[in-house]
Amino acid sequence: MHTTPGDLEDDLAAAVGGAEIFAVYQPQVSLESGSIVAAEALCRWRHPRLGDIDPVTMIGVAERTGVIHALGRRMLDECLGTLAGWRETGRDWAVSVNVSPVQFEDESFAEHVAGEFQRRALAPGSLVFELPHDLPPVDDGAVLSQLHMLRDIGVEFSLAGFGDEPPSPDLLRGLPVAEVKLPGHLVRAAERPAPASLRDRVGVAHEQGLRVVAEGIETLTHLDIAVELGCDRAQGFLIRQPHEEITFP
Known part of the structure; x- marks a missing residue:
């Protein structure tokens, strides 16, 4: 069955x-x-006719149509419920949620998050918003106000793609970032000993007080390189593939 972009827009909504x-x-x-x-x-997104929709396609449709606001709130509420369930079973984990810059155009976004944070009595640092690496420097006063409001209630921010291109100093100064993520393709392409260029990049992040997460860890060699680089955390298929429920302690 032929599906047009308009069909996907209607279906996602x-x-x-x-x-x-x-x-x-x-x-x-x-x-x-x-x-x-x-x-x-x-x-x-598991489409009833088309199967699993590529996440990049889904987010593109959501941003183009404005559905990103409803989608973002749906994901946030689901993740906060999961976070509460982890806490009830003694798992003191944080949850990291990808956020589109478009979501901050909704002036009530931070207020909604703050309300949920308070209602669920979440601990500072238990919710992390991951922002894309190509985020432009933020100079919108209303957006910055929301970012700092979220930081003040205990939400942390993570910047993806750290290492593809150095984020601009203006961006890092303007955002209350606590964490950066080293792309998996850089880790997987590295050979031991870990290259000085990547070690320097991790060192710069640590000098700025930022936590570093190595993504895309698929083998023990990749994990060893992440350790040599001085990364703080790691994620990838070696550790666990994405799943609806994390079933081990």
Whole structure:
């Protein structure tokens, strides 16, 4: 059956409130302790006719149509419920949620998050918003106000793609970033000993007080390189593939 972009737009708008949209979680481990400390929530769309829709396509449709606001709130509420469930079972983990810059155009976004944070009595640092690496420097006063409001209630921010291109100093100064993520393709392409260029990049992040997460860890060699680089955390298929439920302690 031929599906047009318009069909996907209509289908996504209808799917946001149902079971077609769901989250899968990929654990992050501390490279110091080896224990799970967090998990990244990834949005998935299982279309009834087309099967699994590529996440990049889904987010593109959502941003283009404005559905991203409803989708973002749906994902946030689901992730916060999961976070509460982890806490009830003694798992003191954080959840990392990908956020589109478009979501900050909604002036009530931070207020909604703050309300949920308070209602659920979440601990500072238990919710992390992951921002794309190509985020332009933020100079919108209203957006910055929301970012700092979220930081003040205990939400942390993570910047993806650290290492593809150095983020601009203006961006890092303007954002309340606590964490950066080293792309998996850089880790997987590296050979031992770990290249000085990547070690320097991790060192710069640490000098700025930022936590570093190595993504895309698929083999023990990749994990060894992440340790040599001085990364704080790691995630990838070696540790666990994304799944709807993390079933081990």
